[in-house]
Amino acid sequence: MKLKQVTAEAKLLLVGxxxxxxxxxxxxxxxxxxxxxxxxxxxxxxxxxxxTLQNFGHVFKQEHFYLNHFWLQLGxxxxxxxxxxxxxxxxxxxxxxxxxxxxxxxxxxxxxLALFTYFIPAAFLAVPMYxxxxxxxxxxxxxxxxxxxxxxxxxxxxxVLKQASDKLPWELDEAARIDGATPxxxxxxxxxxxxxxxxxxxxxxxxxxxxxxxxxxFLLLSNEQHLTLAVALGNFLAADDSPxxxxxxxxxIYALPPAAIYxxxxxxxxxxxxxGAVKS
Amino acid sequence: MNTATLAxxxxxxxxxxxxxxxxxxxVPYLIVFLVFVLFPVGYGLWLARSPASYAKLxxxxxxxxxxxxxxxxxxxxxNIKMMxxxxxxxxFLHTRWWIKVLAVLFILPWAVPSIPTILSVRFMLNPxxxxxxxxxxxxxxxxxxxxLNDPTLALSxxxxxxxxxxxxxxxxxxxxxxxxxxxxxxxxxxxxxxSNWQKFRYITWPSMKGLYLTSTLLSxxxxxGDFNSVYLLTGGGPADLTxxxxxLGIRYLRLDQIELAMAAIVVSLPLVLPxxxxxxxxxxx
Numbered sequence: 001m002k003l004k005q006v007t008a009e010a011k012l013l014l015v016g017x018x019x020x021x022x023x024x025x026x027x028x029x030x031x032x033x034x035x036x037x038x039x040x041x042x043x044x045x046x047x048x049x050x051x052t053l054q055n056f057g058h059v060f061k062q063e064h065f066y067l068n069h070f071w072l073q074l075g076x077x078x079x080x081x082x083x084x085x086x087x088x089x090x091x092x093x094x095x096x097x098x099x100x101x102x103x104x105x106x107x108x109x110x111x112x113l114a115l116f117t118y119f120i121p122a123a124f125l126a127v128p129m130y131x132x133x134x135x136x137x138x139x140x141x142x143x144x145x146x147x148x149x150x151x152x153x154x155x156x157x158x159x160v161l162k163q164a165s166d167k168l169p170w171e172l173d174e175a176a177r178i179d180g181a182t183p184x185x186x187x188x189x190x191x192x193x194x195x196x197x198x199x200x201x202x203x204x205x206x207x208x209x210x211x212x213x214x215x216x217x218f219l220l221l222s223n224e225q226h227l228t229l230a231v232a233l234g235n236f237l238a239a240d241d242s243p244x245x246x247x248x249x250x251x252x253i254y255a256l257p258p259a260a261i262y263x264x265x266x267x268x269x270x271x272x273x274x275x276g277a278v279k280s
Numbered sequence: 281m282n283t284a285t286l287a288x289x290x291x292x293x294x295x296x297x298x299x300x301x302x303x304x305x306x307v308p309y310l311i312v313f314l315v316f317v318l319f320p321v322g323y324g325l326w327l328a329r330s331p332a333s334y335a336k337l338x339x340x341x342x343x344x345x346x347x348x349x350x351x352x353x354x355x356x357x358x359n360i361k362m363m364x365x366x367x368x369x370x371x372f373l374h375t376r377w378w379i380k381v382l383a384v385l386f387i388l389p390w391a392v393p394s395i396p397t398i399l400s401v402r403f404m405l406n407p408x409x410x411x412x413x414x415x416x417x418x419x420x421x422x423x424x425x426x427x428l429n430d431p432t433l434a435l436s437x438x439x440x441x442x443x444x445x446x447x448x449x450x451x452x453x454x455x456x457x458x459x460x461x462x463x464x465x466x467x468x469x470x471x472x473x474x475s476n477w478q479k480f481r482y483i484t485w486p487s488m489k490g491l492y493l494t495s496t497l498l499s500x501x502x503x504x505g506d507f508n509s510v511y512l513l514t515g516g517g518p519a520d521l522t523x524x525x526x527x528l529g530i531r532y533l534r535l536d537q538i539e540l541a542m543a544a545i546v547v548s549l550p551l552v553l554p555x556x557x558x559x560x561x562x563x564x565x
Contacts, residue, residue, distance in 0.1 A: 016371075029401075112560060
């Protein structure tokens with residue numbers, strides 16, 4: 001019995017240790033670069049001989065050609081992420097409310113249009129989206145990225161919110177109607193308060209989607225001053241003599257907020273999103 | 281609130297106030313759909329209307345290579361990823377304190393943006409000073425391979441990158457599926473002396489296979505649109521030999537050959553549309 005338990009534990013560890021290494025190495029490697037002095041970054045040691053925060057100092061003081069607009073680009077990323085979060089939340093909540101609670105005529109069709117959009121591979125839509133933004137005269141304007149990301153984020157948000165609102169009891173709506181509530185009052189006083197967990201989940205989802213986006217930013221924005229941090233990071237690759245340790249320090253700063261938000265809202269994210277992502 | 285409601289224009293009789301607001305509330309999304317989905321898709325298809333574009337596309341050896349790469353990427357990467365996810369979802373069911381800690385760390389690849397981590401891997405693979413070849417040199421005294429300069433290795437590494445990034449998500453989904461199976465079924469099977477494999481074969485798999493199939497199809501669509509894993513790691517190189525459809529479309533676009541980009545996408549539609557149709561039916565139930 002004892003031996004059997006030991007082998008069972010050993011078997012678990014035999015899976016767990018490779019999983020840990022596989023998961024952590026790319027992230028740890030980035031962290032290691034970020035805290036290594038320039039000449040030690042590539043020494044191949046597990047921990048740098050003289051760990052330092054000076055790379056972060058260089059980034060914050062914008063002391064490199066590639067980092068000239070660091071604060072501006074960080075601000076762009078933040079501005080775009082917040083704008084996408086707010087606009088998507090508005091569009092998705094109103095649509096889900098109309099489809100699920102007001103049972104608007106044609107609501108099913110609207111839901112199907114949204115689902116269809118959700119299933120277009122993002123890199124495929126990017127090609128005509130670029131041309132479209134050019135037609136609208138929005139290229140190299142940060143609104144083009146905001147609107148493109150709203151387009152990509154909202155279908156899934158509508159779907160998740162619709163699933164959640166379908167579960168609310170009908171009696172609430174009926175009681176509100178009997179009491180003479182208008183649709184807007186029903187929306188504001190009954191619907192929104194009950195939907196808060198799902199709203200947090202989809203708001204966070206669209207915010208992170210926009211913050212993390214590389215491809216659309218890379219296509220739609222080109223002026224240094226308008227770039228998001230994601231695109232600026234990709235631009236480091238342009239030259240062979242790029243300052244890798246600064247790139248990794250910047251990447252670390254860039255990766256920290258979404259990871260923190262994700263872990264802070266994990267409760268909402270996991271129940272709100274993964275449960276909704278695939279209906280079994 | 282009351283004043284706002286009073287101020288709203290009275291809609292004509294047949295519509296009623298509820299019908300009016302129902303329509304008003306779907307208008308924002310409909311505008312987004314018309315302006316940023318329907319118009320681009322229509323415009324794109326119109327750009328891809330000329331047969332000459334297809335002739336040119338099929339004459340391009342890079343396109344052929346890309347088609348093969350894409351199929352390999354989809355078949356190999358997705359199946360490996362989903363099988364590992366299925367296996368790990370069982371692993372994470374075990375109740376140990378360290379597995380709980382590991383589960384938190386395990387989400388990292390999905391929780392952090394892909395650009396910095398993919399670039400981190402790209403540096404690890406640098407043939408001269410990357411950590412992988414440094415360790416290799418220390419162990420064997422030989423120079424390691426030039427990882428990203430060999431098309432087969434480079435494409436394989438892109439697939440690994442893709443798996444690294446999306447494995448946590450699918451493991452969570454399948455874990456949720458496993459947790460929905462009633463524990464009594466396993467207990468009863470244990471009483472009957474069923475082996476672990478038999479439990480999987482006769483309890484887990486039958487209740488998971490629908491979810492597994494849906495997940496695989498959804499993952500196919502998302503993998504087709506995965507630009508970052510390939511572009512940021514290999515850039516489609518060496519010599520444009522590691523492109524997949526997602527990066528090739530963008531390559532044509534950057535070369536100002538948008539007709540070719542759209543033609544390449546249209547050619548893939550016979551594969552994509554049935555999956556889209558199937559998924560829409562499944563999710564709109």
